[in-house]
Amino acid sequence: MKKQIVQFATPVTLVGGGALGVDDLETALALAPDLIAADGGAGPALAAGYMPEAVIGDFDSLRRADRDRIPPDRLFPIREQDSTDFDKAIRSISAPLVLAVGFLGARVDHQLAAFNVLVRYPERPCVLLGAREVVFHAPPALALDLTPGAIVSLFPMRAVTGRSQGLEWPIDGVDLAPDRRVGTSNRALGEVRIETDGPGLLVIVPRDALEGVMRVLAPGAFPPAPASGPAPARA
Incomplete structure (x- = not known):
C-alpha cells in the first residue's frame, strides 16, 4: 500500500x-x-x-x-x-x-x-x-450523457473487451488492444453506456463533458444535478 x-x-x-x-x-x-x-x-x-x-x-x-x-x-x-x-x-x-x-x-x-x-x-x-478533450480510465460500468454526434474515442492501454450502448459503432464482440484494434473517433448517439470486462480502457470525450464525467466517476462528491424540465413561471 x-x-x-x-x-x-x-x-x-x-x-x-x-x-x-x-x-x-x-x-x-x-x-x-x-x-x-x-x-x-x-x-x-x-x-x-x-x-x-x-x-x-x-x-x-x-x-x-x-x-x-x-x-x-x-x-x-x-x-x-x-x-x-x-x-x-x-x-x-x-x-x-x-x-x-x-x-x-x-x-x-x-x-x-x-x-x-x-x-x-x-x-x-x-x-x-x-x-479540447478530457481523458479518464473507464470504470467497470459507465453511463454518460453526451451531445449527439460528440466524438467518443476509446483507447485500450491493454487488451480489453466490453459492451456499449449509444455509440454509433458498438464495441460488443470487439477485442481492443493497443497493438490491434482501437476505438478512435466513435460518435455518441446521446447517452453512452459502456461496460468493460477488465481495466485498461481510456475514454476521451469533449471538454464540455467534464462536469458530467466527474459526477459519474465520483457520484457521492457532488450535489444532485438540477432536474431537467420547463423553467418555473415568473411570479
Whole structure:
C-alpha cells in the first residue's frame, strides 16, 4: 500500500508543469477547489495567484524561488526517480476524484506516462483536462450523457473487451488492444453506456463533458444535478 500524504473528502485539482490553458486552473478549481501541485506545477499555480495546499514530487523541476514562497509544511518531497511526479502525486492523494491540469498538450512522452498512471491506479478516479478533450480510465460500468454526434474515442492501454450502448459503432464482440484494434473517433448517439470486462480502457470525450464525467466517476462528491424540465413561471 502506497502512503497517502494528503486526504480530502471532496475532489481536488492537481496541477502539473506541462501545457496549461489560460482558463484551465479556473475551470478546474470551480469544480475541485482544493489545489495540489505536482513538483514544478507549483510555479504556474503561484503565477496565477494560487497557493497550493501541498506540493508533491522529487522537486527536480520546482524552482528555488517558488519553493521559498511555499510554507515548508506544504512541501512533500519523494526523492525516488523510478516514477513520474504525476505518479507520485496520484498515489499520495486520498480524494474521491483528482482533476488534473497541466499534463496534456506538451511533451508526448509525458502524456503517455500520464495515461500509464491512469491505468495502473484504476481505484483512484482521475480526469485529465486538455484543451479540447478530457481523458479518464473507464470504470467497470459507465453511463454518460453526451451531445449527439460528440466524438467518443476509446483507447485500450491493454487488451480489453466490453459492451456499449449509444455509440454509433458498438464495441460488443470487439477485442481492443493497443497493438490491434482501437476505438478512435466513435460518435455518441446521446447517452453512452459502456461496460468493460477488465481495466485498461481510456475514454476521451469533449471538454464540455467534464462536469458530467466527474459526477459519474465520483457520484457521492457532488450535489444532485438540477432536474431537467420547463423553467418555473415568473411570479
